[in-house]
Amino acid sequence: MKKYKSPLYGCIDLTYDCNLSCKHCVFINNDISEKKLTTKEVKHILDDFEEKKLIGVQLSGGEPLLRKDFIEILQYASKKKYAVSIATNGTLINDSIIEEFKKCNVKNVQLSIDGFEKSNDFLRGEGTFKKITNILDKLVNEDIPVSIVTMITKQNINEIEYMLKYLKDIKILYWRLQYILGNKIMDSLNIFDYINVYEKIKKIIDADKLPINIMMPCYIHEKNPKQSCDNLLINITEDGSISNCFFNNTQNYEFVSLKSLSKEVNYQFENDYYICSKALD
Ligand SMILES: C[S@@+](CC[C@H](N)C(=O)[O-])C[C@H]1O[C@@H](n2cnc3c(N)ncnc32)[C@H](O)[C@@H]1O
């Protein structure tokens, strides 16, 4: 297996505060320390990422735009050699922030849309679908690269195919189909139904040669899972702790083959999939 001397991508969770309280969220309302990285500390990490020759850095959260120094941090990061992206719920983006994204040459604004209005608002809160799609239209019109993350749920499972058409029509190139972690939502979708939807969407994209790339979350892999995890990502939490894993699990990744699980429940898949055991906890 290829080893990297340092990670290729960095992510800084600037804050776990958020202006929304999505039903499924694992980031807010957990026992996060009161301490938050100061502006100076964030800049120091951004310097360090450049020194370590990272190729991409994402500013995330919680909701990163809630930080009063967000624009200062973004401007600082944009002077570095790596590509800068932002993961945001989109609701706080306004015209002046869009101008900053342009000036700072932001390489990707990642927005979450969890289905059409009813299902999105069920998870993200009333009125969020309209707000996010308005912002999405503005970003697309301003030629800012946008990618979308969609949590597949029991509520939106039948809308994913229509979402594909919607995202294709507005020329979105990258779409992550997310599988929910944790037990925040009672009666959440099972992993087999998730994979079925993913495979169905992939087939449509391939058959129609659509210019949109779909991705799975980092805790589900189609091939050799170890290669996808080890050493590729460094994640900094709001208090400055370091991990190279979403689950703060820095070693002993254990992947469960979906084919072996599927025998028990009589499902058939075209490919094997590996699920991080932490995601099945
Ligand atoms: C932590 S948020 C940060 C950016 C922003 N707050 C947002 O919601 O897009 C990044 C992504 O993590 C996802 N997320 C939150 N809780 C999750 C969970 N329990 N399982 C999987 N993804 C989750 C969100 O839906 C969102 O797409």
Ligand code: SF4
């Ligand atoms: S907007 Fe993002 S961080 Fe905020 S509650 Fe929703 S998923 Fe969590």
